Amino acid sequence: MARVLLGVTGGIAAYKACELLRLLVRDGHDVTPLLTPDAERFVTAHTFEALARQEAARDLYPHLADADLLVIAPLSANTLAKLAHGLADSVLTQAALAVRAPVLAAPAMNVRMWEHPATQANVVLLRERGVELIGPEEGELAEGEHGAGRMSEPDAIFDRCLELLSQPRASTRLRGKRVLVSAGGTREPLDSVRFLGNRSSGKMGVAVAREARRRGAEVTLVAANVAVAVPAGVETVEAPTAADVAREVLARGDADVVVMAAAVADYRPAEPTATKRPKDTGTWTVALEPTDDVLAELGRRRRNGQVLVGFAADEGERGLERARTKLTNKGGNLFVYNDVSRTDIGFESDWNELVLLSAAGERAVSRRSKEECAVAILDEVETLLEGD
Numbered sequence: 001m002a003r004v005l006l007g008v009t010g011g012i013a014a015y016k017a018c019e020l021l022r023l024l025v026r027d028g029h030d031v032t033p034l035l036t037p038d039a040e041r042f043v044t045a046h047t048f049e050a051l052a053r054q055e056a057a058r059d060l061y062p063h064l065a066d067a068d069l070l071v072i073a074p075l076s077a078n079t080l081a082k083l084a085h086g087l088a089d090s091v092l093t094q095a096a097l098a099v100r101a102p103v104l105a106a107p108a109m110n111v112r113m114w115e116h117p118a119t120q121a122n123v124v125l126l127r128e129r130g131v132e133l134i135g136p137e138e139g140e141l142a143e144g145e146h147g148a149g150r151m152s153e154p155d156a157i158f159d160r161c162l163e164l165l166s167q168p169r170a171s172t173r174l175r176g177k178r179v180l181v182s183a184g185g186t187r188e189p190l191d192s193v194r195f196l197g198n199r200s201s202g203k204m205g206v207a208v209a210r211e212a213r214r215r216g217a218e219v220t221l222v223a224a225n226v227a228v229a230v231p232a233g234v235e236t237v238e239a240p241t242a243a244d245v246a247r248e249v250l251a252r253g254d255a256d257v258v259v260m261a262a263a264v265a266d267y268r269p270a271e272p273t274a275t276k277r278p279k280d281t282g283t284w285t286v287a288l289e290p291t292d293d294v295l296a297e298l299g300r301r302r303r304n305g306q307v308l309v310g311f312a313a314d315e316g317e318r319g320l321e322r323a324r325t326k327l328t329n330k331g332g333n334l335f336v337y338n339d340v341s342r343t344d345i346g347f348e349s350d351w352n353e354l355v356l357l358s359a360a361g362e363r364a365v366s367r368r369s370k371e372e373c374a375v376a377i378l379d380e381v382e383t384l385l386e387g388d
Contacts, residue, residue: 001028001029001030002029002030002068002069002165003030003032003067003068003069004024004029004030004031004032004067004068004069004071004161005031005032005034005067005069005071005095005099005101006020006021006024006031006032006034006048006052006071006072006073007034007035007073007075007092007095007096007105008033008034008035008039008043008048008073008074009036009038009039009072009074009075009076009078009079009092010036010037010038010039010041010076010078010079011038011039011042011074011076011108012042012142013074013108013142013150013151014039014042014043014074015043016073016074017043017048017073017074017154018043018047018048018051019154020071020073020154020157020158021033021048021052022051023154023155023158024161025052027158027162029165031052032067033048033049033052034091034092035048036079036090036092037090038076038078067099067101068101068165069101069102069103069104069161069164069165070095070099070101070102070103070104071103071104071105071106071157071161072092072096072103072104072105073106073108073152074106074108074151075105075108076107076108076109077107077109077114077119079092079093080107080122080123080126081118081119081122083096083105083122083126083131084121084122084123084125085122085125102130102132102167103130103131103132104131104132104133104134104160104161104164105126105131105132105133105134106133106134106135106136106151106152106157107123107133107135107136107149107151108135108136108149108150109136110141110145110149111141111145111146111147111148111149112145112147113149114148115148124229127210127214127371128210128213128214128231128232128233130214132160132164132371132372133369133371133372134156134160134368134369134372135150135151135152135369136148136149136151136152137153138150148350160372163379167379173215173382173385173386174212174215174216174217174378174381174382174385175217176216176217176218177216177217177218177256177257178217178218178220178255178256178257179209179218179219179256179257179258179259180219180220180222180252180255180257180258180259181205181208181209181212181219181220181221181258181259181261182205182221182222182223182224182239182249182260182262183202183204183205183206183208183222183223183224183226183261183262184200184201184202184205184223184224184225184226184227184262184263185198185199185200185201185202185225185262185263185265186198186224186239186240186241186244186262186263186265187224187240187265188241188242188265188267188269188272188291189241189272190269190272190273190277190286191272191275191277192273192274192275192276193276194276194277196265196267196268196269196288197265198263198265198347199263199347200224200263200347200348201226201227201347201348202223202224202225202226202227202228203227203348203350203370204261204311204338204352204370204373204374205221205226205259205261206221206226206228206229206230206231207370207371207374208261208374208377208378209221209230210231210234211371211374211375211377211378212257212259212378213231213232213233213234215378217257219231219233219234219235220234220236220237220252221235221236221237222239222245222249222252222262223236223237223238223239224240224241224244224245224262224264225240241265241268242264242265242268242291242292242294243268243292245262245264245294246264246292250294250297250298250301253297253298254303254306255306256305256306256385257309257385258306258307258308258309259309259377259381260294260308260309260310260311261309261311262311263313263347264291264294265291266290266291267288267290267291268289268291269286269287269288269289270286270287270288270289271287295308295330295332296330296331298331298332299330299331299332300331302331302332302333305385307333307334307381307384307385308332308333308334309332309333309335309336309377309381310326310327310334310335310336311338312326312335312336312337312338313338313340313346313347314337314339314340315339315340315341319337319339319341320337320339320355323335323337323357324357327357327358333384334357334358334377334380334381334384335356335357335358336355336356336357336377337356337357338354338355339353345367349370350369351367351368351369351370352365352367352370352373353365353366353367354373354376354377356380358384
């Protein structure tokens with residue numbers, strides 16, 4: 001049985017927290033509800049006391065209670081901002097400052113509030129401090145609008161709670177390890193202003209780098225034209241072309257963990273021009289030559305105890321079969337397959353859905369945010385490190 005602090009903030013999604021509480025109690029956990037004053041405008045504290053099968057805490061310092069997990073569902077924009085800036089004006093925000101256990105939060109708010117730069121900056125701060133966010137999901141919102149802002153469903157939050165509670169209280173598998181991550185999409189010059197590229201934004205690789213840093217690793221990010229901010233505390237090396245990625249990655253390829261999340265071009269123009277080619281009425285025929293296979297070279301160099309993670313961005317079942325072949329041929333420990341034929345995940349999206357392939361078998365990771373996907377990937381990496 002674990003001790004769980006359940007934070008509930010103001011918002012219509014507060015009623016869903018009742019179901020989350022019921023699931024946790026039914027699973028045998030000791031749950032202490034911590035409601036903000038605004039939360040009680042939607043669901044009374046007595047309701048949560050009844051579901052938790054205990055009265056509200058009567059001691060003077062409920063925020064200092066020892067716990068195995070703090071889960072906040074829903075997390076409003078207001079409380080999210082308070083947590084990001086260390087404010088402590090309620091028992092919940094006080095607990096968030098004092099707790100030494102993992103913190104899982106499920107944001108819920110209007111889509112425009114979620115997308116506001118201030119909210120997104122606060123999200124970055126929380127993630128850098130180790131808070132894990134689940135959701136928000138896309139769908140119809142309480143005000144009738146549609147977009148990202150719905151709280152994740154209680155059973156999904158409950159499942160993640162169980163995963164966090166099953167992990168060691170203070171896992172140190174990545175602490176002090178050197179982790180190398182590539183991210184983004186390469187651009188291969190055609191002339192001085194044009195290039196051949198792809199749609200990768202770098203969001204997935206950056207999320208992996210951020211999560212590895214959160215777990216205590218020394219992280220280097222080889223960034224190929226990433227479209228998102230890089231995490232604080234991560235060394236960043238710019239590598240705009242496939243040749244640049246090959247040079248920078250192979251120079252650091254002795255890292256304990258190498259995650260090749262970048263979409264590296266398979267081909268580049270054989271004869272790029274140094275100046276801009278002016279437009280005319282004729283056709284432009286471009287010969288392409290293959291780029292170096294960096295992942296295969298890393299596989300040939302892989303040493304015992306090193307974890308090498310490759311990404312396979314492909315389409316459908318045939319793409320998954322090709323990913324299985326790559327696992328065999330490239331010399332890596334783990335391959336991450338994602339289906340880029342879909343428009344709701346993958347390139348340029350904040351969401352992904354993965355299949356993790358290793359010698360131990362295959363594990364499907366259902367559609368979730370790329371930050372949550374990064375958690376799943378690095379959980380698998382830690383398992384491989386433990387096995388080695």
